[in-house]
Amino acid sequence: MIPYGRQEIDAEDIQAVVEVLKSPLITQGPKVEAFEQALASYCHAQHAVAVSSATAALHLACLALDVGAGDLVWTVPNTFVASANAARYCGAAVDFVDIDATTGNLCVQALAEKIANTQEQGKPLPKALIPVHFAGASCNMKAIHALCAPLNIRIIEDASHAIGGKYEGEPVGCCRYSDMTVFSFHPVKIITTAEGGAITTNSGVLAERLAMLRSHGITKDKARMQNNNAPQWYYEQHELGYNYRLSDLQAVLGLSQLSKIDRFIQQRNHLAERYSQALKGSPIGALQVPAHSYSSYHLFVIQVPAEQREPLFHRLRGANIGVWVHYIPVHTQPDYQALGFNHGDFPVSETYYQQALTLPLFTTLAESQQDFIIAELLNATELKATGLK
Template identity: 55%
Template sequence: MIPYGRQDISQADIDAVVEVLQSDFLTQGPKVPEFERVVAAYCGAKRAVAVNSATSALHLACLALELGAGDRLWTTPVTFVASANCGLYCGASVDFVDIDPRTYNLCPKALEAKLKRAEAQGTLPKVLVAVHLCGQPCDMKAIGRLAKLYGFRVIEDASHAIGGKYNGEPIGNGRYSDITVFSFHPVKIITSAEGGMAVTNDDGIADQMELLRSHGITRDPEKMTHVSDGPWYYQQVALGFNYRMTELQAALGVSQMRRLDEFVARRHELARRYDDLLSALPVVTPWQNPGSYSGLHLYVVCLKTELLSRTHREVFELLREQGIGVNLHYIPVHTQPYYLAMGFQPEDFPQAQSYYRTAISLPMYPGLTKDEQDEVISALAHAMESS
């Protein structure tokens, strides 16, 4: 089976983890701060806070922006459920903005129209989670303009996008947002096995996320409510969580960061080759904004089903039967049973539904060979042949 994604682990990565295993610290040591400094410097951000998953990072980001009961979070329906669930964790309500049919990201025009209606109704969002699907950044300049105009905060869910650029600047620099979140799951662009990180230029936001990732406990006398009882003393000053990243994960992350640019460049090579190989097949290949440089976590094609005698599902299943581990990113969140129970309907966001009915994620990872890529194309052509 050729998977849709796969980590690339080098001997240097293994050596970095072994070094930590042989050290004095398996957790809460020097490697996590090092990983944070490396990522912040790469992105051009002031601060970074490493955690055990991007989901945890999204949760802490929402809490740091003081999202709570009575507030609203908006995001795209075409994303993993965590981009929406983070609002529910905080007691807020969640709504969605339909996608742009060309980029598959949240549509700025749909956002502006929805904001105008919400302003008239007194239902504006407090937080918008802009998801850089497949690694291609959203139109952050347009979103940033609307954020200033309507007074909401912006989280970039860049789980797919580390190593990418927007208007020539690294994703994560915070020019148009308050916080950017990255994922280091094994199928992502770089991995720390599991793990995530939030980057920001706001010291207050970073301090709050650091506090909440470790039970809301502080050993800083300046943050305590009274004079310390002694060198052993700590205080819980907030209700936090155990969202810490381990030293093993951070060591792997630091090592992987050394090859980040190489990984993304290789993904672009593969994407260009896919574009050429797929040009004669009845599929829509991913459109790339010329002003952006995608992280290319995913390579999604949309079937021209009107030209096929087989259904979307039949093509997908035939690919799997031929050993091609395709996937679908993502089932629109608003169609999940948990969200349907809130009152959402499948056709509330028609562009998202249209995407879902035709999209297939083809294998995309640095170790994918030309022969394997040829096998993917051959299998896809066979699956789309007349039945």
């Protein structure tokens, strides 16, 4: 089976992990800090805080902004459930902003209308907004920031798909138009730490709090302790935190992977272009990358008529092509329906979902494998390609 995504691990990655295994520290050690520094530098951000997963990163980002009971957080329906769940972990309520059908990302016009309608009705605005950079292409962050900043709506970019991408020529994660940016290092993502995540920010205050919250809310920094005469072994818990730490084993893998990221992104863009060229002239649609964005192409999503999607899914799976679907709209999940959301609430996201199919895309996907995928796809839908390049 050709999977829809797969990590690329080479001998250099393996050797880096083996060296840490032979070292005295395999949990929290020097490689975590080195990875954080390298990640911040790559993203042109002031700080990076590495954690155990992107879900943990989203949760901590909400906590760092003091999101809690009585607060409201907006995100998009077209995302993995973690983008919305993170706010609920903090006791906050969640609502959604519909997407742009051409990109799969948050629709700026829908956001503007939702803000205006909320104000007209005298209802509270969200404390935070979580735009999701779907499939690797950045949302229009400048426009989003222009709407949110005057209203003191904080912004957490969910860039789980988008490390290595760019927005208006700057790296995703630089936080020019947000408080924080969250990344995922799950194996199917652009780079991997086996499992892990990170938050970038330009705020030293937020970075310090994130680092403390990821480790039980504990500090060993004597300058921050209430006990001014603390012995060497002493530590203090200053708030309720979590064990969301990344290990040195994972961090050194991340360091090694980060050194290859530009090659990974280039190859993903090359393969995406081959898909795009092959599908030209056919009725199969594909998500568009906005002019302001350079995509890291975590996913390549096509759109087919809704009635053809499931038969096509099974036919391609039968040919050992591991197509998948990203994503079931969050508001249609039973747990969210129990909160009062209904089918039809966010029609663009729902229509997108009914037509979406994710094709395999990863750095080690051979062009011969991709040619086979394209041929099977076009044969299955009785279409003709205009030729591969």
